[in-house]
Amino acid sequence: MAKEKGKYDSTINLPQPVLRMKANLPQTEENWLEFWQENHIYEKALEQRKGNSVFVLHDGPPYANGDIHLGTALNKVLKDAVNKYKLLKGFKTPYVPGWDTHGLPIEQQVTKQTKVNPDDVAITEWRDKCRDFALSYIDKQMKSFKRLGVFGLWDNYYATFKPEYEGKELEVLADLVEKGFVVRKRRPVYWCPHCKTTLAEAEIEYKEISSPSIYVSFPAKNGDFKVIAWTTTPWTLPDNVALAFNPEENYVFVKVDGETFVVAEKRLSDVAKVLEWKNYEVIASKPGSAFESERFEHPIYGDKETVGITADYVAMDEGTGIVHIAPGHGEEDYSVWEEKGISDFPMMIDDNGRFTDQAGFLSGMFYEDANDVILSFLSERGKLLHKGSITHSYPHCWRCHNPVIFRALSQWFIDVDLYRQDALDALDKTRWIPEGSDVRIRDMIKSRPDWCLSRQRIWGVPIPSVRCTHCGRSILDPRVVRNVAQSVRKSGSNVWYSEPLETFLPPKFKCPDCGGTDFEKEYDILDVWFDSGVSHYSVLEQYPDLKWPADLYLEGYDQHRGWFQTSLLTAVPLKGEAPFASVLSHGFVLDESGRAMSKSVGNVIDPLKVVGETGADVLRLALLMSDFTADIQVGQNILNQASEIYKKIRNTFRFMEGNLFDFKDVDAVPFDEMKAIDRWILARWSEMKKRLSASFDAYEFYSFVSIFHSFCVKELSSIYLDAIKSRLYMRKPGHKDRRSAQTALAVMAKEFPILIAPILTFTAEEMWQALRSHDLVSEESVYLADWPDFNFELSDKENDFWENALELREKANELMEKLRQNKEIGHSLDASVTIYGSGADFLSPAEWSELLVVSSADVHSEGKEWDVEVNKAEGEKCARCWRIREDVGLDDQHPEICGECLDDITG
RNA sequence: GGGCCCUUAGCUCAGUAGGCUAGAGCGUGCCCCUGAUAAGGGCAAGGCCCGAGGUUCGAAUCCUCGAGGGCCCA
Known part of the structure; x- marks a missing residue:
C-alpha cells in the first residue's frame, strides 16, 4: 500500500541522489569500460602526471x-x-x-x-x-x-x-657469453630412443614395469672387503663412476663364508634375508663418511675404478644403503657428482639407445638387451650376489609409450657459481613484503645448481650456437649471437630457421679448436624461464x-x-x-574450507562468472579484503559478505551525494563557523584518511577495506548521518546550519570516490560522475583527480568532549532499548534525555537532541559525573519534524507543527 | 621425506615492547522505523585465541614438539 504523502512533505529537503541504489554492476561496469576507453582516461591520467x-x-x-x-x-x-x-x-x-x-x-x-x-x-x-x-x-x-x-x-x-x-x-645472452657466464656441460635429460628426442617432464607418463633387481659387489682396491650396491638398471653399470654412502649412517662389515661385505647397518637384516646369509657376523662398523674417497674395482671395466662418495639422500628403506652412481643416467647421480666438482663422466649410450664404441664388448647393443649380457658378465666374475625382479613405476614416452632413459647430453648452462654470493648480496637491498619473505628465494639461490639454458624444443628463442662439422665442437660466439639478435629484432626469431647460417657468421669465422671453417646451425632453444x-x-x-x-x-x-x-x-x-x-x-586462492581449487575436486570458482553475476567490484573487494600474505579463501559466503560491504559503502555515499543536490561550493560554511558535530566528523574523516594512507603504503589492502567500511558503518551511517538528517531535511535550504552539514558532506563526498578507487574501481567512477552532475567536481574522471591531502584537526578540548559524548551516546542507546522493549517508546524520537557532565554544555540542548536523535534534551554541566537519563518525551508530536514538542500548535494556520518547524516554513 | 609459510567468534580482520572480564565490522537472533526504503537505527547472543608441553608472578603473544592446510622441492 502506497503511503499517503505527509502534509508537509513539500517543505522538507529530502535527498535527491543521482546514484542509483541498485548497482547492477555486471551491466554498468561495461559502460564505464567504454567510457574509459573512448575518453582515453588512463592515457590522460599518465599524461597529467608527466x-x-x-x-x-x-x-x-x-x-x-x-x-x-x-x-x-x-x-x-x-x-x-x-x-x-x-x-x-x-x-x-x-x-x-x-x-x-x-x-x-x-x-x-x-x-x-x-x-x-x-x-x-x-x-x-x-x-x-x-x-x-x-x-x-x-x-x-x-x-x-x-x-x-x-x-x-x-x-x-x-x-x-x-x-x-x-x-x-x-x-x-651475447653479453653473458662474452663475460664468460655461459658454459657447455653435459647433463642427463629424458630421452626416448624410439622417437630419438628429449622429453620434458610434462611429456612423461609413468607406467608400471618389471625390472631386474640386482645386488652387485664392489671389491675394495685397498682392503679385503666388498661393498654391496643395489640397482634396477644394470645397463647403467658401464657408466658407473662412484658409490654413494649416506654420511649420517653407520655401515657394518659382515663376515660371511670367509668373505667380508659392507652394507648399511639399518639394511643388514633385510639384505641378509635376500642374500640368504645363514651364518654371518658383524666384525666392524664405520660411519658412511669413512668411505669417502675409498677406491673400488669398476663393475665392468678392469682398467677403470670407482670411488666412494657421500650423499645425504641415500635412503635406508630399501636396497643396501649404498647407491651406484652413473651421472650420465640420473638426475641425482649427476648432481652429487657435480657437487664433487667433477664435470667429466662417461655416457656410452647413443641417440638410438645403443652402446657406443667406447663400451667395448657391449658396443652396438640396445640398452635393454645389454641387461642380460651384463648380468652374465657379473655372474661369471662372482659379482652378482642376487638377481630378482621388481615392479615399479617407470617413465615412458607420451607419444610412443615406450620406456625412456636418462641420458646426458651437452647443454648450455649459466654458471651460477660465478656470482652466487653477489646475487645473495643484491637481495639485501630489496624491500620484501611481507617482511622476511626473502628467506625462500635465498634458500633457492643458495641451493640451486647451475642454470641449464638449453631446451630441445622448437617454440622458443633459438640459442644461436653453431657446430663445427670437422671436430664437432659447439660454439656460442658473441658475434654470431649479436648478428642473430640484430636480425631477430627486425624479423623475429624465425630467421634462425629460415636464413642461411652464413648470414650470421662474422667474416673469416673459424673453429677455435680445429680451425675448421664449415659449420652447421644447432637448434636448441632457450629455457622459457630465461625468456621471462x-x-x-x-x-x-x-x-x-x-x-x-x-x-x-x-x-x-x-x-x-x-x-x-x-x-x-x-x-x-x-x-x-x-x-x-x-x-x-x-598467497594462493583456496576454496572456502581452505583447500586448493582443482577441477577434479570441483571447487573451482571462475572469476568471469562472478563478474557476470555480481560484478568485478564485488570480486575485487572479496579478493582485497583478505590478508594476501597468507592464502586467501573465496567462496559463496565470502562473496556474499563482499557484496554486503559493497552495498553499505555504496549507500553511504549515495546518502551523502543525495543530500548535496542543492549545494554548491559557494554555499560552504567556514570550518570555524560549522556546527560542532560537523567539525567532529571532518576530524574523524581526516584521521581515517591518514590510517588509509598508512595501510596502503604498507600494502595492507585488507586493513584499508576494514578501516573504510567500518568508518561507513559506525562514524557515518550510525552516528553522523543519522544525526544530521533532521537538520538536512527540516531547515530551510539556505539555512546556515543546513549548509554547515552540507559543507562537511561535500568535503567527504568529493574525497570518498578517490579513496575507494583502488578497490571499487568502477563504482568510484560512477560516484565521481554523480558528483560531477551536481557540479561538485570538475575532473572528467576520478582517475584525473588527486589523493586528498586536506586535513582537519580538533582542539584537545573538543576531542575530550567527544570522547565523553560518544560514550554517553552508547549508554543512552542502551537505556532507550530498555524503554523500547517495554513498549514505552518506538523510535528514539519518542524519547527525551537529561545529560549530566562537566563540560556537557559544549553542545546546546538542540545539538544533544540531534546527536542522540531524541526529541529534546536537558543539559546539566555543573561539575557532575557524566551520565544520561532517558524518558518518554512529553508533549505533542510535530507533524512535520516528528519530534515530540511542547510548542506544537503555536500557529493557528499550522496547528500540527512545532515552533522550529514554523520558522522553517515561513518567512 | 625436506625447506618456507599460515591457523584469534559462522565469515573478514584488530590485538601495540608478554599484563584489565580477548576487540571491530559482517552475518545471525530479537526489536524499532517507514522522509537513505530491495534502505536506515537499536540491543543481544557468539571465542579450549589449532593441540600438547615449557619459560614466566602472568602467554593469543616467547620456546619446543605435534595436528591441519598452502607453496616449492625431493
Whole structure:
C-alpha cells in the first residue's frame, strides 16, 4: 500500500541522489569500460602526471595458454590496486602488461587442437601456429583483465615472442657469453630412443614395469672387503663412476663364508634375508663418511675404478644403503657428482639407445638387451650376489609409450657459481613484503645448481650456437649471437630457421679448436624461464617511460623459485644488482574450507562468472579484503559478505551525494563557523584518511577495506548521518546550519570516490560522475583527480568532549532499548534525555537532541559525573519534524507543527 | 621425506615492547522505523585465541614438539 504523502512533505529537503541504489554492476561496469576507453582516461591520467616521479610495477607475465583463474585475477587486481593508489597519489604509473608465450605447453596444445605434429610441417610453420595460439590467449586474457577493471597500456603490451623482446634477449645472452657466464656441460635429460628426442617432464607418463633387481659387489682396491650396491638398471653399470654412502649412517662389515661385505647397518637384516646369509657376523662398523674417497674395482671395466662418495639422500628403506652412481643416467647421480666438482663422466649410450664404441664388448647393443649380457658378465666374475625382479613405476614416452632413459647430453648452462654470493648480496637491498619473505628465494639461490639454458624444443628463442662439422665442437660466439639478435629484432626469431647460417657468421669465422671453417646451425632453444627472466631488460630498458630497476615486483610466492629468481639471476651478472627495489609476494586462492581449487575436486570458482553475476567490484573487494600474505579463501559466503560491504559503502555515499543536490561550493560554511558535530566528523574523516594512507603504503589492502567500511558503518551511517538528517531535511535550504552539514558532506563526498578507487574501481567512477552532475567536481574522471591531502584537526578540548559524548551516546542507546522493549517508546524520537557532565554544555540542548536523535534534551554541566537519563518525551508530536514538542500548535494556520518547524516554513 | 609459510567468534580482520572480564565490522537472533526504503537505527547472543608441553608472578603473544592446510622441492 502506497503511503499517503505527509502534509508537509513539500517543505522538507529530502535527498535527491543521482546514484542509483541498485548497482547492477555486471551491466554498468561495461559502460564505464567504454567510457574509459573512448575518453582515453588512463592515457590522460599518465599524461597529467608527466614530470612527476615514476612508479614502475613490472608485470610478471602469465603464460598465454588458458583462461584466467581466480589466482590470476587476484594477482592482477592487487597490481591494479597498487598502481591506482600510486597514480592517485601523484605518481606516473605506466603499467605494461606482459605475457609469457614460448615453451612446451603451448606446443602440446597446438598439437591437440590442430592434430598436427611438429615433425609434420616446416619448423617456421609450426612456430607460426604456436604464435597464433599464444596470440589468441593473449587476446582472451587481456579482455578478462580489462573486465576486472585493470588499467594498463594494453595496446603496447609485451610478449616474449615479440621481435624486439627476443632481440634484446639474445643481446643479453651475447653479453653473458662474452663475460664468460655461459658454459657447455653435459647433463642427463629424458630421452626416448624410439622417437630419438628429449622429453620434458610434462611429456612423461609413468607406467608400471618389471625390472631386474640386482645386488652387485664392489671389491675394495685397498682392503679385503666388498661393498654391496643395489640397482634396477644394470645397463647403467658401464657408466658407473662412484658409490654413494649416506654420511649420517653407520655401515657394518659382515663376515660371511670367509668373505667380508659392507652394507648399511639399518639394511643388514633385510639384505641378509635376500642374500640368504645363514651364518654371518658383524666384525666392524664405520660411519658412511669413512668411505669417502675409498677406491673400488669398476663393475665392468678392469682398467677403470670407482670411488666412494657421500650423499645425504641415500635412503635406508630399501636396497643396501649404498647407491651406484652413473651421472650420465640420473638426475641425482649427476648432481652429487657435480657437487664433487667433477664435470667429466662417461655416457656410452647413443641417440638410438645403443652402446657406443667406447663400451667395448657391449658396443652396438640396445640398452635393454645389454641387461642380460651384463648380468652374465657379473655372474661369471662372482659379482652378482642376487638377481630378482621388481615392479615399479617407470617413465615412458607420451607419444610412443615406450620406456625412456636418462641420458646426458651437452647443454648450455649459466654458471651460477660465478656470482652466487653477489646475487645473495643484491637481495639485501630489496624491500620484501611481507617482511622476511626473502628467506625462500635465498634458500633457492643458495641451493640451486647451475642454470641449464638449453631446451630441445622448437617454440622458443633459438640459442644461436653453431657446430663445427670437422671436430664437432659447439660454439656460442658473441658475434654470431649479436648478428642473430640484430636480425631477430627486425624479423623475429624465425630467421634462425629460415636464413642461411652464413648470414650470421662474422667474416673469416673459424673453429677455435680445429680451425675448421664449415659449420652447421644447432637448434636448441632457450629455457622459457630465461625468456621471462630477462623481461627487466627487454621491457624496463626498452619502453620509453619505464626505468631500471623496477619499484615493485608483485607475484604469488611460488615465484620465489620462478620469476623473482630468474630475474635476479639474469640481472646480477651484468648489472651487479637486483632488478627490483621491492618485492611483494602473495598467497594462493583456496576454496572456502581452505583447500586448493582443482577441477577434479570441483571447487573451482571462475572469476568471469562472478563478474557476470555480481560484478568485478564485488570480486575485487572479496579478493582485497583478505590478508594476501597468507592464502586467501573465496567462496559463496565470502562473496556474499563482499557484496554486503559493497552495498553499505555504496549507500553511504549515495546518502551523502543525495543530500548535496542543492549545494554548491559557494554555499560552504567556514570550518570555524560549522556546527560542532560537523567539525567532529571532518576530524574523524581526516584521521581515517591518514590510517588509509598508512595501510596502503604498507600494502595492507585488507586493513584499508576494514578501516573504510567500518568508518561507513559506525562514524557515518550510525552516528553522523543519522544525526544530521533532521537538520538536512527540516531547515530551510539556505539555512546556515543546513549548509554547515552540507559543507562537511561535500568535503567527504568529493574525497570518498578517490579513496575507494583502488578497490571499487568502477563504482568510484560512477560516484565521481554523480558528483560531477551536481557540479561538485570538475575532473572528467576520478582517475584525473588527486589523493586528498586536506586535513582537519580538533582542539584537545573538543576531542575530550567527544570522547565523553560518544560514550554517553552508547549508554543512552542502551537505556532507550530498555524503554523500547517495554513498549514505552518506538523510535528514539519518542524519547527525551537529561545529560549530566562537566563540560556537557559544549553542545546546546538542540545539538544533544540531534546527536542522540531524541526529541529534546536537558543539559546539566555543573561539575557532575557524566551520565544520561532517558524518558518518554512529553508533549505533542510535530507533524512535520516528528519530534515530540511542547510548542506544537503555536500557529493557528499550522496547528500540527512545532515552533522550529514554523520558522522553517515561513518567512 | 625436506625447506618456507599460515591457523584469534559462522565469515573478514584488530590485538601495540608478554599484563584489565580477548576487540571491530559482517552475518545471525530479537526489536524499532517507514522522509537513505530491495534502505536506515537499536540491543543481544557468539571465542579450549589449532593441540600438547615449557619459560614466566602472568602467554593469543616467547620456546619446543605435534595436528591441519598452502607453496616449492625431493
